[in-house]
């Protein structure tokens with residue numbers, strides 16, 4: 124079997140596993156949700172995050188035993204977060220845990236698959252909306268099997284922009300985050316929204332419902348699946364400086380056009396957010 128055929132087989136399996144994982148999440152939404160804290164009082168995790176990640180990893184490992192994994196909850200439990208050339212599944216079992224605990228309806232399963240550190244395909248299942256977004260490198264992006272594409276908007280003043288605003292331990296970083304939103308609103312842009320799931324945000328850009336998404340402080344498991352979907356939908360994914368996107372850098376701009384991405388890069392200031400592959 125050639126490499127492209129082999130990755131297609133992986134993707135088909137990944138889509139089935141994501142659909143099953145989404146069903147587990149929908150069922151969990153019907154029951155009581157008990158919440159635990161991770162790094163701060165606003166960094167939440169539930170038993171469902173952990174159970175869904177174990178299910179996804181074991182279902183994939185059973186079929187592809189030599190592959191590597193970077194999963195949000197495995198890393199939280201102490202597993203390494205280092206990207207190698209080996210085929211690697213980068214998994215966020217629930218992207219939007221805060222939405223999940225509030226039953227705010229943007230909750231997704233995000234899977235990115237890399238080979239030689241390049242994303243080969245992305246899968247984002249927005250499981251309350253039952254939208255399965257998929258993209259394979261060079262083969263386009265789809266929602267429930269229907270091709271999707273970005274708005275193509277080039278004018279920032281006609282753009283709807285997504286970001287996420289969260290608690291920042293460092294008051295300077297907090298100020299920068301708020302000042303960045305102010306700078307964009309003052310251009311002015313049509314608006315800023317924070318739907319609460321990075322992966323869904325990228326899919327909203329990919330299908331033209333929003334024109335850009337920027338964020339500092341997220342993780343590779345939030346970005347890997349969605350970045351492939353934006354790129355294959357004809358959008359651009361760059362660093363917040365406007366330079367090349369780095370999956371382990373914890374920051375990105377995803378946009379409908381390079382012009383809009385560069386305009387955002389010019390307007391926002393960066394704050395330090397570390398790297399996923401840093402030693403600590």
Ligand SMILES: [Mg+2]
Pocket residue numbers: 172195215216217218219220
């Ligand atoms: Mg998560």
